[in-house]
Amino acid sequence: MKKIINTESAPRPVGPYNQSVLANGTLYISGQIPIDPSTGDLITSNIEDETHQVFSNLKAILAEANLSLNDIVKCSVFVSDMEMYSRINAVYATYFDEATAPARELVEVANLPKYVNVEISAIAVNTSSYGPN
Numbered sequence: 001m002k003k004i005i006n007t008e009s010a011p012r013p014v015g016p017y018n019q020s021v022l023a024n025g026t027l028y029i030s031g032q033i034p035i036d037p038s039t040g041d042l043i044t045s046n047i048e049d050e051t052h053q054v055f056s057n058l059k060a061i062l063a064e065a066n067l068s069l070n071d072i073v074k075c076s077v078f079v080s081d082m083e084m085y086s087r088i089n090a091v092y093a094t095y096f097d098e099a100t101a102p103a104r105e106l107v108e109v110a111n112l113p114k115y116v117n118v119e120i121s122a123i124a125v126n127t128s129s130y131g132p133n
Helices: 047-064 082-093
Strands: 002-005 020-023 026-032 072-079 103-108 118-125
Touching: 026 047, 047 082, 047 118, 072 082, 082 103
Parallel strands: 072 103
Antiparallel strands: 002 020, 020 026, 026 118, 072 118
16 A cells, blocks of 8 residues: 655645655655745755755655654665765765665766756655664
């Protein structure tokens, strides 16, 4: 069984997809770009602000599904320029404890939707139901 999870607290999809889909206890979050959902404006001031906005959008979708960043088990990070890697990584590190951070890849791509510099998708599960490691 799958359930569509969308929230007004994250940007509306820019194509024929949903913000996230819950299937068999796993939440699959579509790639989030730095759109401020309250205005619809792109955040393009700098890569740090862009990355923070992406995380704000991810957190809003997770909250709608009664999950948090701690429940993310995998992130896919897409960047327009690998030269931004260390700056994106510095922001990313503020959201995850190194000991419990999710699996991840970060890849450079030719273009991203709306020509932003960063997009992040995620997979989350309710990890509290698994007990201690």
